[in-house]
Amino acid sequence: xxxxxxxxxxxxxxxxxxxxxxxxxxxxxxxxxxxxxxxxxxxxxxxxxxxxxxxxxxxxxxxxxxxxxxxxxxxxxxxxxxxxxxxxxxxxxxxxxxxxxxxxxxxxxxxxxxxxxxxxxxxxxxxxxxxxxxxxxxxxxxxxxxxxxxxxxxxxxxx
Numbered sequence: 001x002x003x004x005x006x007x008x009x010x011x012x013x014x015x016x017x018x019x020x021x022x023x024x025x026x027x028x029x030x031x032x033x034x035x036x037x038x039x040x041x042x043x044x045x046x047x048x049x050x051x052x053x054x055x056x057x058x059x060x061x062x063x064x065x066x067x068x069x070x071x072x073x074x075x076x077x078x079x080x081x082x083x084x085x086x087x088x089x090x091x092x093x094x095x096x097x098x099x100x101x102x103x104x105x106x107x108x109x110x111x112x113x114x115x116x117x118x119x120x121x122x123x124x125x126x127x128x129x130x131x132x133x134x135x136x137x138x139x140x141x142x143x144x145x146x147x148x149x150x151x152x153x154x155x156x157x158x159x
Contacts (some may be wrong), residue, residue, distance in 0.1 A: 001155065003029070004061040005148030006052075007140045008069070008084040010044050011037055014140025015052070017059050017150040018130065020156070025149060027130040028059060028102075030141040041080070043088045052091045057138055064092040065151035067100040067143060099152045107143070110150040 001021075007014035016030040033051040056064075066088055069081050092099045106117035111125045123135045123142045125131040129149060136142040 001063070001152060002010060002059055002061045002110055003148040003151045004055065004059065005065045005097050005141035005144040005146065005151065006064065006066045006088050007147065008066060008081050009138065009140065010035060010041065010048070010080040010084050012138070012140050013052075013084060013088075014049055014142070014144035015147030016136070016141055017055070017061070017149045018093055018145060018152060020152045025130055025152065027132060027136075027145065029055075030145050031108075032134055032138060032140050041083070048084055049087050049091050052088060053095075054094070056091070056097065060098055063151045063155065064088070064097045064102060065102060065147040066099040067147055068103045100154060102147055102150050105144045107150050110153055111146050 001018065002019050005016040005018070009150065011034065013033040016032065017028040019026045019028050033048055035047050066085055069078060069085060089099050108117040108122055109115040111122050119139060126142055126145050126149070127135050136145055
């Protein structure tokens with residue numbers, strides 16, 4: 001099974017691709033999709049759609065998981081993130097890929113066993129879980145790997 005995790009944003013969207021094979025989690029790829037803030041919002045969302053489509057075609061995932069926007073202090077950031085999430089979900093839908101949504105505390109709980117773990121704890125657990133040489137960077141990519149792992153865990157054993 002292959003899972004793509006996404007940490008949505010318009011400026012920076014993190015992605016992580018994880019394979020579950022014979023009871024092992026294997027990191028296939030991770031990184032970010034970056035868009036230039038000088039571009040129009042609609043063009044930035046189009047870039048996100050195209051780049052995510054390429055990743056989907058490269059890895060043929062069975063599921064896609066996305067971080068759920070559940071709390072924001074600032075409307076100016078919540079709205080663009082929600083737009084990006086909509087494009088991500090539409091892109092997955094066009095490819096007939098089931099989408100799972102997880103809040104940040106759910107991802108933290110799924111990775112560390114503690115829903116209020118700090119970023120470094122989560123990143124270290126992702127590093128250990130995926131047998132990576134170093135902590136995945138940037139943070140958006142690490143968060144996406146966490147979401148990908150959570151989708152696999154949910155399918156293997158619902159929590």
